Amino acid sequence: xxxxxxxxxxxxxxxxxxxxxxxxxxxxxxxxxxxxxxxxxxxxxxxxxxxxxxxxxxxxxxxxxxxxxxxxxxxxxxxxxxxxxxxxxxxxxxxxxxxxxxxxxxxxxxxxxxxxxxxxxxxxxxxxxxxxxxxxxxxxxxxxxxxxxxxxxxxxxxxxxxxxxxxxxxxxxxxxxxxxxxxxxxxxxxxxxxxxxxxxxxxxxxxxxxxxxxxxxxxxxxxxxxxxxxxxxxxxxxxxxxxxxxxxxxxxxxxxxxxxxxxxxxxxxxxxxxxxxxxxxxxxxxxxxxxxxxxxxxxxx
Amino acid sequence: xxxxxxxxxxxxxxxxxxxxxxxxxxxxxxxxxxxxxxxxxxxxxxxxxxxxxxxxxxxxxxxxxxxxxxxxxxxxxxxxxxxxxxxxxxxxxxxxxxxxxxxxxxxxxxxxxxxxxxxxxxxxxxxxxxxxxxxxxxxxxxxxxxxxxxxxxxxxxxxxxxxxxxxxxxxxxxxxxxxxxxxxxxxxxxxxxxxxxxxxxxxxxxxxxxxxxxxxxxxxxxxxxxxxxxxxxxxxx
Ligand SMILES: Nc1ncnc2c1ncn2[C@@H]1O[C@H](COP(=O)(O)OP(=O)(O)OP(=O)(O)O)[C@@H](O)[C@H]1O
Ligand SMILES: [Mg+2]
Numbered sequence: 294x295x296x297x298x299x300x301x302x303x304x305x306x307x308x309x310x311x312x313x314x315x316x317x318x319x320x321x322x323x324x325x326x327x328x329x330x331x332x333x334x335x336x337x338x339x340x341x342x343x344x345x346x347x348x349x350x351x352x353x354x355x356x357x358x359x360x361x362x363x364x365x366x367x368x369x370x371x372x373x374x375x376x377x378x379x380x381x382x383x384x385x386x387x388x389x390x391x392x393x394x395x396x397x398x399x400x401x402x403x404x405x406x407x408x409x410x411x412x413x414x415x416x417x418x419x420x421x422x423x424x425x426x427x428x429x430x431x432x433x434x435x436x437x438x439x440x441x442x443x444x445x446x447x448x449x450x451x452x453x454x455x456x457x458x459x460x461x462x463x464x465x466x467x468x469x470x471x472x473x474x475x476x477x478x479x480x481x482x483x484x485x486x487x488x489x490x491x492x493x494x495x496x497x498x499x500x501x502x503x504x505x506x507x508x509x510x511x512x513x514x515x516x517x518x519x520x521x522x523x524x525x526x527x528x529x530x531x532x533x534x535x536x537x538x539x540x541x542x543x544x545x546x547x548x549x550x551x552x553x554x555x556x557x558x559x560x561x562x563x564x565x566x567x568x569x570x571x572x573x574x575x576x577x578x579x580x581x582x583x584x585x586x587x588x589x590x591x592x593x594x
Numbered sequence: 595x596x597x598x599x600x601x602x603x604x605x606x607x608x609x610x611x612x613x614x615x616x617x618x619x620x621x622x623x624x625x626x627x628x629x630x631x632x633x634x635x636x637x638x639x640x641x642x643x644x645x646x647x648x649x650x651x652x653x654x655x656x657x658x659x660x661x662x663x664x665x666x667x668x669x670x671x672x673x674x675x676x677x678x679x680x681x682x683x684x685x686x687x688x689x690x691x692x693x694x695x696x697x698x699x700x701x702x703x704x705x706x707x708x709x710x711x712x713x714x715x716x717x718x719x720x721x722x723x724x725x726x727x728x729x730x731x732x733x734x735x736x737x738x739x740x741x742x743x744x745x746x747x748x749x750x751x752x753x754x755x756x757x758x759x760x761x762x763x764x765x766x767x768x769x770x771x772x773x774x775x776x777x778x779x780x781x782x783x784x785x786x787x788x789x790x791x792x793x794x795x796x797x798x799x800x801x802x803x804x805x806x807x808x809x810x811x812x813x814x815x816x817x818x819x820x821x822x823x824x825x826x827x828x829x830x831x
Binding site for chain 1: 643644665
């Protein structure tokens with residue numbers, strides 16, 4: 294039982310990361326019906342920018358771990374949001390009226406560009422985050438020893454997800470984003486600047502993805518220029534699992550995939566860890582192609 | 595004159611859908627545009643709203659060149675449209691749809707006033723304000739589309755086939771409402787298949803045929819016009 298709960302909490306923490314990245318895929322798909330294949334690389338960029346800022350600014354020594362992490366996260370999110378907006382402007386907007394395939398090719402090109410840029414700037418080797426900066430404390434919850442960082446990671450992704458959910462559901466701009474995802478022409482008739490909505494979506498998604506990259510760097514300590522590939526694929530699976538285009542779906546899908554993967558690795562075989570995610574993807578595509586919360590998507594397509 | 599369309603041309607790809615049409619709308623009028631399927635009625639409205647690019651001519655609102663503005667700027671000038679096929683945001687609630695109609699307004703007192711007015715025009719919408727608009731009946735969705743377009747306090751309201759697919763009794767009620775909206779000071783451009791009802795309501799009318807305007811006259815004259823009677827009113831009556 295102990296093992297089960299350890300894996301469950303571990304799965305939730307990793308699932309939170311998947312969910313944050315999945316939100317970027319799902320939101321872009323929502324408004325543009327496009328899979329942003331460069332999204333995984335924005336996640337990687339978040340991890341690298343986090344490392345650079347952390348090392349160069351010496352924040353942890355100056356202001357202590359908690360304020361340092363928060364400040365770091367804010368800076369990373371802003372920078373990656375800007376990169377996301379530029380990506381939209383340069384790689385996708387000129388192709389808005391072109392056949393879908395052109396945008397897909399452009400997305401793949403952007404992904405290759407980002408990976409090579411990271412490699413050129415930082416080297417293709419694994420880099421390590423300083424490992425003495427975060428507490429290694431383990432706390433005991435109901436007889437279960439859980440690393441405090443695992444809890445913090447899960448709570449952070451939860452807070453970010455709830456903030457996004459509130460923004461999308463309750464604010465005027467959030468409603469405009471939902472409207473543009475349903476019918477761009479009708480949204481324009483409401484006076485919504487759809488170009489700006491799309492740009493905003495390309496800021497929010499990458500910001501969350503960048504935050505996830507930073508969290509992975511801080512938690513696992515090792516980063517690599519190609520890390521966005523596997524995380525991106527997992528998060529994409531999570532988005533499909535929840536129903537692509539559906540925001541709560543990406544959150545549920547991410548957490549669920551994290552848990553399935555962690556339990557699968559523990560009870561089936563660790564070697565199968567990555568394969569499990571893709572079995573889930575294939576299964577969901579066969580059994581329920583619209584995803585778990587996907588009715589809404591099906592309704593609008 | 596409130597709105598003036600001059601020699602307007604619109605292309606879809608290589609095909610020209612409007613071959614240089616002229617149309618005028620005075621303040622306070624109801625102007626109807628009639629015509630068979632594919633004549634270019636919706637294209638005309640969408641050109642005014644900035645949803646389609648024009649290839650020639652111009653559209654002028656007072657002295658502003660609308661054809662040079664993006665769609666969302668045109669809404670800010672208080673020209674709104676209830677589009678063909680309603681196009682309500684199905685997974686949003688009725689009230690969310692209406693609030694989006696007021697997206698360009700910042701005066702919340704004004705917004706509440708519009709909302710109240712729309713709920714008196716269409717009490718059904720108030721009853722269903724928390725319901726997802728995709729679950730509304732066709733007629734209720736039509737009310738929502740019109741109400742949504744009214745939320746911005748338009749000077750000009752473009753209505754594209756508001757009676758499409760509605761039971762006769764509801765058609766009458768929608769037309770009565772259009773009249774009431776017009777009495778409240780809103781200039782209306784009404785595209786309709788239901789030619790007789792539209793001409794009874796309107797001050798003036800235009801008849802379109804394959805991208806051209808072939809007739810322009812007062813509504814009363816058009817009702818008597820033999821050509822119109824043959825083509826759109828199902829013969830003499
Ligand atoms: N998006 C489009 N792409 C290509 N052609 C179009 C498009 N929209 C309209 N057309 C063409 O332009 C012409 C005018 O269409 P429009 O929709 O304006 O007609 P309409 O008068 O509104 O017809 P209806 O009464 O059927 O609504 C038609 O020949 C139509 O096929
Ligand atoms: Mg039409």
